[in-house]
Amino acid sequence: MLSLKKKSDAQPLTAPLWHPNFRDFERLPDTKVVRTTFFINTAAVAAAVAMLLWLGFREYDNHNIGQQITEASRQIENNRKQNDDAIKLAKAFADEEKKITEAIAFMQVPITPIEFVAVLGETLPKDISIEYIDSRIVDPKNSQFQIRGRVAGSPDLASGITSSYVDTLRANERFTQVFSSVTLNRLDRDPAGGFMVFEITLKIK
Structure with missing residues (x-):
C-alpha cells in the first residue's frame, strides 16, 4: 500500500529570491561583437567622402566649362576680322546684284x-x-x-x-x-x- 506522508513532512514553501537592479544600461559598455558606433562612424565617413567626391566633380566640371568658354572666346576674337570682311564682301555682292537686276529689268521694260x-x-x-x-x-x-x-x-x-x-x-x-x-x-x-x-x-x- 502507498504510504502517505504527513503534511508536516513536506518541504516548506520558500519565496523567490529578489533584490533591486541598480544597473544603468546607458552607461554600461557595448558588449556586441560589432559595436553600433562603428556603423554610425562608417556611414558618416562614407557620406563625407561622397560629398567631397561630388564637390570635386562639380569643381572639375565648372573648371572644364570655363576653359571651353575661354577657348571659344579666343577663337571668336581671332576670327572677328575675317567675319567682318566676309560680311562686307557679302553686302557689296548684294549691292552689285541689285544693280545688275535693275539694269536687266530696265532693258526689258516695254517703254524706256x-x-x-x-x-x-x-x-x-x-x-x-x-x-x-x-x-x-x-x-x-x-x-x-x-x-x-x-x-x-x-x-x-x-x-x-x-x-x-x-x-x-x-x-x-x-x-x-x-x-x-x-x-x-x-x-x-x-x-x-x-x-x-x-x-x-x-x-x-
Whole structure:
C-alpha cells in the first residue's frame, strides 16, 4: 500500500529570491561583437567622402566649362576680322546684284524712261507742271511709273483739269500699248502754294 506522508513532512514553501537592479544600461559598455558606433562612424565617413567626391566633380566640371568658354572666346576674337570682311564682301555682292537686276529689268521694260518723259511732254497741258517722276521696274509683276505735279486754279477747276489729263494719258496710243491702267491716286490742295498737288500711277502690263 502507498504510504502517505504527513503534511508536516513536506518541504516548506520558500519565496523567490529578489533584490533591486541598480544597473544603468546607458552607461554600461557595448558588449556586441560589432559595436553600433562603428556603423554610425562608417556611414558618416562614407557620406563625407561622397560629398567631397561630388564637390570635386562639380569643381572639375565648372573648371572644364570655363576653359571651353575661354577657348571659344579666343577663337571668336581671332576670327572677328575675317567675319567682318566676309560680311562686307557679302553686302557689296548684294549691292552689285541689285544693280545688275535693275539694269536687266530696265532693258526689258516695254517703254524706256526717256520715251516715257517724251510722251508726257507731248500730252502735258499748260496748266499742269510735272515735278517728280519715279520708275519702279525692278519687279516684273509690279512695274509702274509714278508722276507727281501741281495744277493751278481753283479746286474745282484744278480737279477738272487733272481728271481730263488722266483721260488723255489713258487714251494715248503709245501708253495703251504699255500700261494696263492709269490711276489718279491723290489730288490735294497745297496751302502754302495755293495750288493743287496730284499723283498719278501708270502700271505696266
